[in-house]
Amino acid sequence: MTNTSSNNTAPAVREISEQAAQAAVMVAATSLRLPTVREQAVDLARAGAKQRLSHTAFLAEILTAECDERDARQRIRRVNEAKSPRTKRLADFDTTRVADLPPATLAHLAGGAWIDAGEPLVLLGDSGTGKNHLVIALGTAAAEQGRRVRYVTTAALVNELVEAADDKQLSRVVARYARLDLLCLDEVGYVHLDPRGAELLFQIITAREERASIACASNAPFSEWGATFTDPRLAAAVVDRLTFNAHIIQTGTTSYRLAASTRTIDRKEIIPA
CATH class of the missing domain: 3.40.50.300 (P-loop containing nucleotide triphosphate hydrolases)
Known part of the structure; x- marks a missing residue:
């Protein structure tokens, strides 16, 4: 008998409305402390749809935006911490x-x-x-x-x-x-x-x-x-x-x-x- 592992099963995806999806993104981004995702997710999703980006490409875009913004905030924080006159x-x-x-x-x-x-x-x-x-x-x-x-x-x-x-x-x-x-x-x-x-x-x-x-x-x-x-x-x-x-x-x-x-x-x- 073939043993089917649950690891080979694709994750379940449920269908939800656009409004509910946006609300879920806001809640998750706040919980995970991802302010750029929270602020730009909707706009980037619309831009990605127009450019027909794949789901993976859109995910790369939004995560890269978060990383870039985090790096910028860290640079500002480091400069302020230096206490230059x-x-x-x-x-x-x-x-x-x-x-x-x-x-x-x-x-x-x-x-x-x-x-x-x-x-x-x-x-x-x-x-x-x-x-x-x-x-x-x-x-x-x-x-x-x-x-x-x-x-x-x-x-x-x-x-x-x-x-x-x-x-x-x-x-x-x-x-x-x-x-x-x-x-x-x-x-x-x-x-x-x-x-x-x-x-x-x-x-x-x-x-x-x-x-x-x-x-x-x-x-x-x-x-x-x-x-x-x-x-x-x-x-x-x-x-x-x-x-x-x-x-x-x-x-x-x-x-x-x-x-x-x-x-x-x-x-x-x-x-x-």
Whole structure:
């Protein structure tokens, strides 16, 4: 006797009205948390009928729309979570002003392979030379690619760590920073850190060493970092960790902001009132 398996039986499909079908789609999409399916199912079904799509092709269309919209929402969420202080884009950065940053190097950094490899990035240069722009823009690009990113100034991070230590929450905060794919640490060397703050910052750097990337910007050469970290041995250890397998870019001494201001003044002098 032949044993007929229920697995070979086609699933039962019952006939329902168009109105009932639409209502069922709305309920199911809400239950499954598929907002794009809920919003676009009817319109896509009508378009699919006009194009005589197969049921499988229509299913592919609606699921692809849901995935695309979910990816877009995730990119927006990642960018917001990065907490960048302002909007900066790599497309707006003038690489001709930085001899140490040819377009090919910028394209490589924008791709994010260095982040996946856990390599550091150090930007060194005077104020107004584009370090802040690059740190924010690279962080934004990484976030839009789905990576977990956080921008923070050195002073703000140290203050957060001190408060966490006082509240006996330091390990939790260090672990949170360790989970980031990219930590954008701005204004290294701008403020003097007391020994406790310097040691707490060192914990963050050590927790990410050779595992997760740090992109930092400083207006001071490495030889002057001892003034920030007070302890010469600690300063040397920080430099060692941030430069191992690192991308180091000198942004120079010519200020973008000063040049832009000069051009504005020149235009005002040329154009009659």
